[in-house]
Amino acid sequence: GQQVMQIPQYQHVQEGEDFTTYCNSSTTLSNIQWYKQRPGGHPVFLIQLVKSGEVKKQKRLTFQFGEAKKNSSLHITATQTTDVGTYFCAGLKTSYDKVIFGPGTSLSVIP
Amino acid sequence: NAGVTQTPKFQVLKTGQSMTLQCAQDMNHEYMSWYRQDPGMGLRLIHYSVGAGITDQGEVPNGYNVSRSTTEDFPLRLLSAAPSQTSVYFCASSTPGSPYEQYFGPGTRLTVT
Numbered sequence: 001g002q003q004v005m006q007i008p009q010y011q012h013v014q015e016g017e018d019f020t021t022y023c024n025s026s027t028t029l030s031n032i033q034w035y036k037q038r039p040g041g042h043p044v045f046l047i048q049l050v051k052s053g054e055v056k057k058q059k060r061l062t063f064q065f066g067e068a069k070k071n072s073s074l075h076i077t078a079t080q081t082t083d084v085g086t087y088f089c090a091g092l093k094t095s096y097d098k099v100i101f102g103p104g105t106s107l108s109v110i111p
Numbered sequence: 112n113a114g115v116t117q118t119p120k121f122q123v124l125k126t127g128q129s130m131t132l133q134c135a136q137d138m139n140h141e142y143m144s145w146y147r148q149d150p151g152m153g154l155r156l157i158h159y160s161v162g163a164g165i166t167d168q169g170e171v172p173n174g175y176n177v178s179r180s181t182t183e184d185f186p187l188r189l190l191s192a193a194p195s196q197t198s199v200y201f202c203a204s205s206t207p208g209s210p211y212e213q214y215f216g217p218g219t220r221l222t223v224t
Contacts, residue, residue, distance in 0.1 A: 042215040042216065043215050044215070090154075098144075101154040103151065
């Protein structure tokens with residue numbers, strides 16, 4: 001079945017350092033989504049990528065979708081303590097298909 | 112709009128008991144899903160529905176039943192609770208297409224002893 005993997009599992013950074021998490025799917029995806037979950041909270045949608053090679057930015061966050069539509073990355077520039085949480089990618093094979101989440105990358109930011 | 116609501120917030124069950132986790136949304140979303148979240152495992156899809164009357168299995172459906180009689184409600188039934196079902200359960204809803212933003216409920220923390 002479809003599998004979505006993420007690395008690293010954990011990342012500890014000093015405030016102001018950059019952070020990147022990588023997402024890989026065993027199958028080609030129609031789109032990929034990214035979510036953030038704060039400790040004790042529920043996942044919150046960040047962005048969706050649809051096109052091969054797509055790059056989107058949200059302030060300090062940069063999202064990329066690979067050319068083969070099987071991998072993606074999230075890069076945070078100059079991390080802040082408000083970035084703390086777990087970042088999940090989630091992939092779909094088609095728009096009406098099941099959404100499969102990766103295991104997430106937990107980010108800690110040391111002030 | 113209340114968004115996605117889940118009840119109860121916390122529940123303790125004994126092994127073998129059954130119960131229903133409630134999920135409702137007031138956004139007229141077609142797509143609804145149930146996930147369980149365990150430490151280090153991320154969010155695993157239990158069941159999902161693309162519309163009223165239509166349900167399908169996700170990654171970990173065993174031990175759980177769902178039905179979708181209305182657009183608004185998507186209850187999850189535990190038939191005979193087991194300690195392995197101790198987890199945090201999230202319900203989510205969205206309208207398929209682009210964007211495909213899933214809105215999550217606050218979760219139900221279930222402990223099976």
